[in-house]
Amino acid sequence: MSMPIPTYRQIRRLPGWLAWTDYELLRTLVSHQNLTSDAPIVEIGVHFGKSLIPLAGFSAQRCLYAIDIFGDQHQNIDRSGYGELEGFLANLDRFGVPRNRVFVDQRLSSEGQPGDIIGRVGRVGLFHIDGGHHYDAVVSDLDLAVATCTDDAVIVIDDVFRPEWPEVSEAVFRHPALREHGFQAFAIGYNKTYFCKQAFVAGYQSVLRDNDALAGHLSKTHRIQDRTLLVYQKYPLPEWPVWRFANWALALWQPGLYDRIAPLSGWLKPRLKRLAGKPVPGPDPEQHGAIDASPLDVRAGDSSAARPT
Numbered sequence: 001m002s003m004p005i006p007t008y009r010q011i012r013r014l015p016g017w018l019a020w021t022d023y024e025l026l027r028t029l030v031s032h033q034n035l036t037s038d039a040p041i042v043e044i045g046v047h048f049g050k051s052l053i054p055l056a057g058f059s060a061q062r063c064l065y066a067i068d069i070f071g072d073q074h075q076n077i078d079r080s081g082y083g084e085l086e087g088f089l090a091n092l093d094r095f096g097v098p099r100n101r102v103f104v105d106q107r108l109s110s111e112g113q114p115g116d117i118i119g120r121v122g123r124v125g126l127f128h129i130d131g132g133h134h135y136d137a138v139v140s141d142l143d144l145a146v147a148t149c150t151d152d153a154v155i156v157i158d159d160v161f162r163p164e165w166p167e168v169s170e171a172v173f174r175h176p177a178l179r180e181h182g183f184q185a186f187a188i189g190y191n192k193t194y195f196c197k198q199a200f201v202a203g204y205q206s207v208l209r210d211n212d213a214l215a216g217h218l219s220k221t222h223r224i225q226d227r228t229l230l231v232y233q234k235y236p237l238p239e240w241p242v243w244r245f246a247n248w249a250l251a252l253w254q255p256g257l258y259d260r261i262a263p264l265s266g267w268l269k270p271r272l273k274r275l276a277g278k279p280v281p282g283p284d285p286e287q288h289g290a291i292d293a294s295p296l297d298v299r300a301g302d303s304s305a306a307r308p309t
């Protein structure tokens with residue numbers, strides 16, 4: 001029997017880093033993969049399991065391969081968070097993840113060879129890179145990911161585009177591994193970027209677009225040459241009025257409440273603008289290459305997608 005899927009409310013109390021948007025993107029992508037694949041999930045940088053435990057819940061019986069130096073923190077040269085094996089194992093038990101579903105590989109990820117992973121669990125369906133955040137570590141993790149993934153795999157990379165960790169972005173865009181193996185970015189979440197091979201972009205983007213709970217967090221559909229990228233993130237700007245900061249913070253901290261009041265705000269906002277004598281533009285569903293007005297504009301309907309809790 002499968003373990004219960006932990007809600008975001010349960011997960012957010014764990015030490016670590018996982019925004020609701022990325023929780024929901026992962027849930028949607030893994031559930032879609034479950035229909036046709038039982039390929040394992042690998043995570044580099046497990047910490048206390050804040051992302052691996054929901055991944056276990058989303059992925060039914062699929063095997064999990066967890067890499068972290070845990071207690072060997074003298075090897076953590078960029079101090080990207082301090083993992084702890086006992087805390088991680090206790091969290092597995094607490095959330096009902098059977099220990100025999102998870103293979104724990106306690107060492108530097110750069111010491112791992114593709115054969116170690118493939119030999120133990122097989123080719124990988126989703127590979128999450130969130131370990132060392134310096135250039136050489138990310139390069140080595142990318143090489144490991146592309147060498148172990150299935151054709152339809154998703155590679156998820158934490159902290160790309162994040163100014164605090166410029167070497168992550170540098171490695172992702174300078175090192176040729178992703179490009180040479182045909183991986184391209186298809187979505188940007190709150191703090192993770194999602195890659196897959198070109199033949200699978202349309203399928204993964206389609207399930208993301210079908211998720212109504214995510215629709216209110218889609219800030220932009222960006223076109224790069226002939227490619228499309230779904231962007232579920234937006235950085236606040238000093239030019240924003242206060243209500244827009246409040247709206248942004250609400251979506252980040254209280255996604256459930258945001259989701260419930262968004263339809264009301266979508267109705268209210270153009271009326272407030274009209275009252276203030278400002279122009280109210282018509283809807284532009286694609287918004288190619290342009291930053292949209294506000295996440296409050298996007299909201300409608302009911303769906304089977306999980307509501308934020």
Ligand SMILES: C[S@@+](CC[C@H](N)C(=O)[O-])C[C@H]1O[C@@H](n2cnc3c(N)ncnc32)[C@H](O)[C@@H]1O
Nearest residue numbers: 016017045047050051069081083108109131132
């Ligand atoms: C940012 S934390 C991971 C957060 C985690 N994914 C979560 O969901 O909260 C980074 C983790 O990577 C581990 N780590 C750092 N450098 C590493 C390396 N070179 N190889 C393996 N693990 C590493 C750290 O011990 C830490 O637990």
